[in-house]
Amino acid sequence: MIYSHEVQNMCCVKKGPNHGPAPIPEEGKWVKVKEVKDISGLTHGIGWCAPQQGACKLTLNVKDGIIEEALVETIGCSGMTHSAAMAGEILVGKTLLEALNTDLVCDAINTAMRELFLQIVYGRTQSAFSEGGLVIGAGLEDLGKGLRSQIATMFATKEKGVRYLEMAEGYVTKIALDEDDEVCGYEFVRLGVMMDLIKKGTDANEALKKATSNYGRFTKEQGAVKFIDPRIE
Secondary structure (H helix, E strand, C coil): CCCCHHHHCCCCCCCCCCCCCCCEEECCEEECCCCHHHCCEEEEEEEECCCCCCEEEEEEEEECCEEEEEEEEEECCHHHHHHHHHHHHHHCCCEHHHHHCCCCCCHHHHHHHHHHHHHHHCCCCCCCCCCCCCCCCHHHHHCCCCCCCCCCEEEEECCCEEEEEEECCEEEEEEEECCCCCEEEEEEECHHHHHHHHHCCCCHHHHHHHCEEEEECCCHHHCCCEEECCCCC
């Protein structure tokens, strides 16, 4: 350690209290974090790129400072999907600090990593009060059956109104309209379920039929008088 001439000529004043770090909640325990290895928890959050044309939802499961599990979901830019593929390989196995200082290819993913770092080191994780934390693989629970990201895609114009394209349930194939031409229900295909059936040998048309369902008032008895394809009509 090199000290300036001014510091060298100063007298020594002893330090009084040794005030340690405030404890933060981690997996059901209160922990005084002094090193990266003291950090554990699962959390998720979002990031965005500089022009705000795309976003990333990032989920990390950290154990003893090491990222053991990562779920990277992106929307808004086709190139981000390839960035997510690379980030998925980059993140796991790194310490939280390493990941923070690593280029994760996409600005939105980097921003998400920054936001998650702040959550985790300040004890704001989803598993802060869960004894023992969450198992590796818990991030997949956000995806549901078929392991597909849950997204909503809607399009609307003042002239023609709204079109439901994708809901949490799946790919929307039909919209039901009532006698006032207002949306009263929709039909959807659970693509994850359909693909699972096809992989098991089910005929594609039969799989499509089994994976198709509807929500809301979707029959004439319930008040639906017109059905439209939201991508064409």
